[in-house]
Amino acid sequence: MSIRKLLFFNIVRRPLRTFALLFICIVMSAAVFGGAVISASLQNGINSLEQRLGADIIVLPESASEKVKLENILLQGTPGYFYMDKNIENTLAGVDGVDKLSAQYFLVSANAECCTVQVQIIGFDDETDFSVKPWLSEAYSGSLGRNEIVVGSGLSTRVGHTLKLYGVECKAVGKLESTGTGLDTAVYASADTVRDLIKAAESKGISVLSKQSPDDVISSVYIKVKDGYDIDEVAANINLGIDGVQAVRTKSMLTGTADKLSVISGSVTVLIIAVWVLSAVIMLIVFTALVNERKREFAVLRAVGFSRRKLGTQVMSETLVICLIGAVIGIAIASAVVFPFSRLIETQSGLPFLSPGILTSLGYAALAFGAVILTGPLASVYSAYRLSRVDTAKILREGD
Amino acid sequence: MLITAQNITKSYQRKGKTKAPVQVLSNTDLSIESGKVYVILGRSGSGKSTLLNILSGLLTSSTGTVRYDDTDIYSLTDGELSQLRCKRVGYIPQGQSAVGTLTVRENVLLPTAIVGNANGFSRADHLLEQFGLTPLRDARPDELSGGELRRLSIARALINSPDVIFADEPTNDLDEENSRIVFEQLRNAAQSGAAVVIVTHELFAQEFADVVYRMQQGSLIREKGQ
Numbered sequence: 001m002s003i004r005k006l007l008f009f010n011i012v013r014r015p016l017r018t019f020a021l022l023f024i025c026i027v028m029s030a031a032v033f034g035g036a037v038i039s040a041s042l043q044n045g046i047n048s049l050e051q052r053l054g055a056d057i058i059v060l061p062e063s064a065s066e067k068v069k070l071e072n073i074l075l076q077g078t079p080g081y082f083y084m085d086k087n088i089e090n091t092l093a094g095v096d097g098v099d100k101l102s103a104q105y106f107l108v109s110a111n112a113e114c115c116t117v118q119v120q121i122i123g124f125d126d127e128t129d130f131s132v133k134p135w136l137s138e139a140y141s142g143s144l145g146r147n148e149i150v151v152g153s154g155l156s157t158r159v160g161h162t163l164k165l166y167g168v169e170c171k172a173v174g175k176l177e178s179t180g181t182g183l184d185t186a187v188y189a190s191a192d193t194v195r196d197l198i199k200a201a202e203s204k205g206i207s208v209l210s211k212q213s214p215d216d217v218i219s220s221v222y223i224k225v226k227d228g229y230d231i232d233e234v235a236a237n238i239n240l241g242i243d244g245v246q247a248v249r250t251k252s253m254l255t256g257t258a259d260k261l262s263v264i265s266g267s268v269t270v271l272i273i274a275v276w277v278l279s280a281v282i283m284l285i286v287f288t289a290l291v292n293e294r295k296r297e298f299a300v301l302r303a304v305g306f307s308r309r310k311l312g313t314q315v316m317s318e319t320l321v322i323c324l325i326g327a328v329i330g331i332a333i334a335s336a337v338v339f340p341f342s343r344l345i346e347t348q349s350g351l352p353f354l355s356p357g358i359l360t361s362l363g364y365a366a367l368a369f370g371a372v373i374l375t376g377p378l379a380s381v382y383s384a385y386r387l388s389r390v391d392t393a394k395i396l397r398e399g400d
Numbered sequence: 401m402l403i404t405a406q407n408i409t410k411s412y413q414r415k416g417k418t419k420a421p422v423q424v425l426s427n428t429d430l431s432i433e434s435g436k437v438y439v440i441l442g443r444s445g446s447g448k449s450t451l452l453n454i455l456s457g458l459l460t461s462s463t464g465t466v467r468y469d470d471t472d473i474y475s476l477t478d479g480e481l482s483q484l485r486c487k488r489v490g491y492i493p494q495g496q497s498a499v500g501t502l503t504v505r506e507n508v509l510l511p512t513a514i515v516g517n518a519n520g521f522s523r524a525d526h527l528l529e530q531f532g533l534t535p536l537r538d539a540r541p542d543e544l545s546g547g548e549l550r551r552l553s554i555a556r557a558l559i560n561s562p563d564v565i566f567a568d569e570p571t572n573d574l575d576e577e578n579s580r581i582v583f584e585q586l587r588n589a590a591q592s593g594a595a596v597v598i599v600t601h602e603l604f605a606q607e608f609a610d611v612v613y614r615m616q617q618g619s620l621i622r623e624k625g626q
């Protein structure tokens with residue numbers, strides 16, 4: 001017989017009590033950890049999106065907003081198929097306040113035979129680009145050659161491997177970092193490659209939604225405004241001065257999402273705190289209710305020679321052990337739900353969702369762990385105090 | 401081994417409206433020597449359990465001193481006193497006192513959890529045999545009868561071979577035959593050197609006693625022995 005064994009028997013041979021406490025600990029740690037990760041993932045998603053855009057203004061054909069919600073172009077990579085005259089690029093270059101600009105061309109087909117997810121092929125200008133290349137996780141040397149592509153992080157294609165697009169073998173020479181949006185399933189290619197792909201598609205009889213070639217049209221122009229210029233003013237000037245286009249501030253494209261996000265993230269925080277407080281209160285009630293039930297047991301321990309300190313330690317150790325186990329299980333359950341289903345959450349919520357890195361996740365796990373193994377023992381301090389001060393003489397005098 | 405209690409008084413604060421303190425023990429003296437059996441008789445409510453609790457250090461007297469050899473137990477810290485109780489005192493409480501999560505054998509072994517006892521297991525098995533509990537060694541207390549629980553708490557009190565045994569009505573739930581067996585066991589413990597203090601209503605317990613006291617009006621009156 002040892003004190004450790006006594007502790008073990010107390011935990012194992014009171015399965016209902018142990019399970020109830022374990023359950024509270026599991027709920028608490030899962031809520032804190034899962035909630036923190038979800039909240040951080042959403043925040044990561046929008047941050048990465050804002051950074052990745054790199055552009056202050058996006059210019060699109062006026063008709064674009066009728067076909068697709070602008071926000072979705074960014075968030076879900078909803079294939080956009082809208083075009084405007086290529087000359088607009090030159091006109092835009094002349095607008096006062098425009099620092100850099102780069103055009104993109106969206107090629108959309110009804111189905112892509114390469115991937116399970118529909119890929120959006122985006123033609124971009126390797127030379128002028130300032131919004132795609134900063135996100136290359138591995139840089140390629142020189143410029144993007146014929147039938148060479150850069151793939152989004154969501155595609156399984158690795159650098160050096162090829163991807164078959166409309167029957168054309170395209171070699172992946174670069175891969176982008178994860179953005180947590182639909183852009184992760186896009187493929188970037190040079191105008192030459194896009195032209196080849198359109199030809200290949202036509203010859204195979206695959207319908208391509210664009211009839212015009214990237215020689216004549218473009219889908220969007222990304223603009224970086226010169227320092228010292230007011231972005232809204234530049235956008236307004238473009239809208240007023242150039243027919244058939246709309247200039248949209250990238251920030252404003254994201255505000256709707258950002259607002260939604262801060263609401264969600266706020267609710268998640270409130271929820272975490274609510275679960276936390278509730279669990280703490282329930283624990284306190286459970287522990288306090290258990291005091292009366294356990295008085296006799298502790299009076300016996302006292303009579304056979306347990307000091308008050310040992311009695312208190314016994315109560316606290318029991319709580320601590322259960323909390324430790326509960327916290328580990330809770331974090332494991334939350335991980336098993338949040339991480340594997342992050343894609344699903346992204347598509348279901350329509351929000352960018354970028355899981356935090358291992359280190360950050362470990363940080364949140366530590367937070368949840370700490371929350372549980374602090375709250376539990378704290379909630380049992382009072383009962384530990386009461387049980388360590390049982391009036392042995394009085395209790396053992398009475399029969400039961 | 402000599403326990404000396406001197407000038408012990410104990411009053412309880414009643415919880416009722418009057419809150420008048422009730423004096424249960426008044427200026428009681430008692431000394432206990434190794435190898436002897438002491439029997440304390442007395443009416444219900446006369447303060448017998450109170451006295452045993454004070455002697456074992458579970459209760460603090462209002463006045464007076466309790467010494468174990470030269471040690472004044474009121475000068476000890478809670479940790480030291482608990483240690484002393486574990487190693488030197490076997491306490492058989494009046495009420496039910498088995499721990500529900502432990503088997504009969506584990507209950508008997510309970511005091512060894514604190515100080516450790518190399519022969520704990522063999523001694524436990526020996527005691528279980530002695531008290532006829534061997535067939536019940538793996539049973540839980542809630543499966544035991546009152547008499548079996550009583551024997552269990554006696555076996556537990558003996559596990560660490562204490563210097564002194566306080567038994568508060570140890571034969572409460574037993575028939576005469578079993579009561580005699582228990583008194584016999586306690587007598588044996590005294591023979592192997594322990595001091596044994598028994599509170600009981602059984603008059604025939606006197607046969608086993610070296611010294612008999614009667615508790616009356618808060619004091620001990622000697623009826624047999626010296």
Ligand SMILES: Nc1ncnc2c1ncn2[C@@H]1O[C@H](COP(=O)(O)OP(=O)(O)OP(=O)(O)O)[C@@H](O)[C@H]1O
Binds near residue numbers: 412442443447448
């Ligand atoms: N904690 C307490 N608070 C108030 N009064 C108490 C307390 N403990 C005991 N008493 C009172 O002290 C008196 C003596 O109690 P005690 O238990 O010592 O008697 P006893 O001789 O052991 O009786 P019994 O033979 O019934 O066990 C009783 O009148 C009891 O009501």
Ligand SMILES: [Mg+2]
Binds near residue numbers: 397
């Ligand atoms: Mg009594």
